[in-house]
Amino acid sequence: MEGHVNFTLSDRLRKSPFYEATIRAGAKTFTIYNHMIMPTSYEGEEADYWNLMNNVTLWDVAAERQVEIIGSDAYRFVEYITSRDLSKLQIGQGKYALITDENGGIINDPIILRLGDNHFWLSIADSDVLLWTRGLACGLGWDVQISEPDVSPLAIQGPNNLPLMLDLFGDWVKDIKYFFFRECELEGIPLIVQRSGWSKQGGFELYLRDGSQGQKLWDTVMEAGKKYDIKPGS
Structure with a gap:
């Protein structure tokens, strides 16, 4: 069909921990993001849009x-690679920031989460920020260890996100400010x-x-979201 290209998935492309669930949920198209x-x-685009606008959706963003x-x-290394002042970044808070090269060009625009004084x-x-930061830290002699942890985000989005989150976690989620975070468990799952x-x-x-x-x-999450007509989203 004109405008469509078939390609073969290989072991060079990683599957997320939610991949099989998205297939069961009816995922029709995919892209490649961070390998x-x-x-x-x-x-479909229109139906997915209205599901997000009207109810609540669950996104695989691993x-x-x-x-x-x-x-x-x-801390000094993270401040070095971004143009944003992180002096007021609290433990348990995230900030949107730009990572720039020596000429001010944008390499990436992550959310920086602070889990500890130097974490x-x-x-x-x-x-490929992992490779870039490792090379930079090694070349300049920074005392840091840089790795990709076993961490995969799953997003709950849409106007009914808060009622669903209250059902899952309790009233404390109402107190989380934008870009702030909290460590917890859900049915023994570390989050x-x-x-x-x-x-x-x-x-x-x-x-x-x-x-x-x-x-x-x-x-x-999908079971708890049935009462809110939850749908998969992207």
Whole structure:
């Protein structure tokens, strides 16, 4: 068909912990983001749009990979690579920031999450930030350890996001400010819950910290969301 290209998935492309769940949910199209397969539509663009606008949707955004930076120089290193002032970034808070090269060109625009005094995640857009930061830190002799942790975000978006989150976690989620986060568990699944997301309709991101429990987390949220007519989204 004109305008369509078939390609073969290979082992070079990673599947998210939610991949099988998205297939069961009817994912029709995918894109490649951070070397990972990410769904881009389910019922079609218009139907997916109205599901997001009117109810609540669950998004596989595991391709939003994390770059973890720890060590005695972690804070200074993260400040070094971004043009944003992080002096007021609290533990338990995230900030949108630009990572720039030596000429001011944009390499990536992650959310920077601060988990400790010298413990950060860069929740990245689509580029090889892990390799770039490792090379930079090594070449300049920074005392940091940089890795990609077993962390995969799942987003809850749409006007009914808060009632669903209250059902899942309780009243404390109402107190999370935008871009702030809290470590918790849901039915034994380790998570970080952050008030954020890829849409303007408001919502939360659940940072799954154990990829082996991806199917369980997806199914738990979808079951709780039935009363709000939850749909998969992208």
